[in-house]
Amino acid sequence: MEAYLDNSATTRAFDEVADLVAKIMKEEYGNPSSVHHMGLVSGERLAQARETIASTLKVDSNEIVFTSGGTESDNFAIIGAARANKWRGKHIITTSIEHPAVLVTMEYLQKEGFEITYLPVDHEGKVSLDDLKSAIREDTILVSMMFVNNEIGTIEPVAEAGQLIKAINKDIVFHVDAVQAYGKVQIRPRAMNIDLMSVSSHKIHGPKGVGFLYIKKGTKIVPINYGGGQQKGMRSGTENVPGIAGLALAAKMCHDDFKNRIGKLYELKKYLIDSLNERITDIKINGPSCEDGAPHIVSLSIRGLAAETVLNMLSSKKIYVSAGSACSSNNPHVSDTLVAVGVERELLESTIRISMSVMTTKEEIDFFLDTLCSQVENMRMFYRH
Numbered sequence: 001m002e003a004y005l006d007n008s009a010t011t012r013a014f015d016e017v018a019d020l021v022a023k024i025m026k027e028e029y030g031n032p033s034s035v036h037h038m039g040l041v042s043g044e045r046l047a048q049a050r051e052t053i054a055s056t057l058k059v060d061s062n063e064i065v066f067t068s069g070g071t072e073s074d075n076f077a078i079i080g081a082a083r084a085n086k087w088r089g090k091h092i093i094t095t096s097i098e099h100p101a102v103l104v105t106m107e108y109l110q111k112e113g114f115e116i117t118y119l120p121v122d123h124e125g126k127v128s129l130d131d132l133k134s135a136i137r138e139d140t141i142l143v144s145m146m147f148v149n150n151e152i153g154t155i156e157p158v159a160e161a162g163q164l165i166k167a168i169n170k171d172i173v174f175h176v177d178a179v180q181a182y183g184k185v186q187i188r189p190r191a192m193n194i195d196l197m198s199v200s201s202h203k204i205h206g207p208k209g210v211g212f213l214y215i216k217k218g219t220k221i222v223p224i225n226y227g228g229g230q231q232k233g234m235r236s237g238t239e240n241v242p243g244i245a246g247l248a249l250a251a252k253m254c255h256d257d258f259k260n261r262i263g264k265l266y267e268l269k270k271y272l273i274d275s276l277n278e279r280i281t282d283i284k285i286n287g288p289s290c291e292d293g294a295p296h297i298v299s300l301s302i303r304g305l306a307a308e309t310v311l312n313m314l315s316s317k318k319i320y321v322s323a324g325s326a327c328s329s330n331n332p333h334v335s336d337t338l339v340a341v342g343v344e345r346e347l348l349e350s351t352i353r354i355s356m357s358v359m360t361t362k363e364e365i366d367f368f369l370d371t372l373c374s375q376v377e378n379m380r381m382f383y384r385h
Helices: 015-027 036-058 068-087 102-110 131-136 158-168 241-255 258-279 306-318 337-339 362-383
Strands: 064-067 089-097 117-118 142-148 173-177 196-200 211-216 283-284 295-302 350-356
Touching: 015 241, 036 064, 036 241, 064 068, 064 173, 068 142, 068 173, 068 196, 068 211, 089 102, 102 117, 102 142, 102 158, 117 241, 131 158, 142 158, 173 362, 241 258, 258 283, 258 362, 306 350, 306 362
Parallel strands: 089 117, 089 142, 142 173, 173 196
Antiparallel strands: 064 211, 196 211, 283 295, 295 350
8 A cells, every 4th residue: 555645745636637738738739829720729728727726716817827836936926026116115024934935035035135024933833913013114015924834734814914914004015825725725815915826736736837826916016037928928938738727627626615625634634633642652743733724734743753764664665754844855954944833852853744635545544644653662762863
């Protein structure tokens, strides 16, 4: 048996998505900028994809710009908004637990003369609205906040933050990294006062190398790449039509019967957490409670064992999890998120992330639990960290 439990790193594509991508690559391969029939067919695929994605968010289709994925969407949103609004000020606010696609971009903007404020989080990984309010200044032009933390599954108070930001200054641009939230949490950008929102396809059973940026109509943002002027000049480059069509189909499938799908994920998550607490001694579940966090992420610290030891053992049994985030690199490092939420020093390198999807089965969870529980005490005896 095999258990893939690293779905926050990437997901297996839905069969229907893989079939559609292959069909378009083989049969509908025209450039959407071409004016002949093949080009028009590809252009229609793009239009349909925009409509499909927009319908999942209750926004206009012309507010969707396709990108190469979450990292580009974050870069585009943050750099594009910062440059477009720098005449009003150079102060940006973000949080201390953002994905590297945001944090490294902030470091880049610091070199361009922008000032960055990093908000702390509590022991569950949540940002304080009071801290956010205190951080906003007259020269604040942008706030960037993730919706769901990719390591511990914290759901940030995005709607409340958006309302607060706009009440203080409606011209402040509010960017949300929704890479781990889209398809798992109901998102309504307009009601939440979100101006820019980043999404990645391969986190929702779509193909890799494609994503989108929601840009609310009227938001001041400039492009960060230049060329043929595709997508109304906002993101030049020939569109990845097979990938975009696959992303749209995956988005539709994730949002069909949404409540039931997410309810089943929460049931699996609760079963996993309850079983871990019952069967293994001296462990810690990091982040919010089961029902308060995202439905698909569990962060587990196993006292006395290095995460690498646990990962290698599980991998040898065809069980796949990760040590914290798999999105920065394959080099071991101490998690900024775990430090920020106050995880004990001796547990920082003893933490693994189990992440599920709508494809995950109870049999996979049981296989993981039985394997881990049968090995923990032996590993503690011989590999104590």
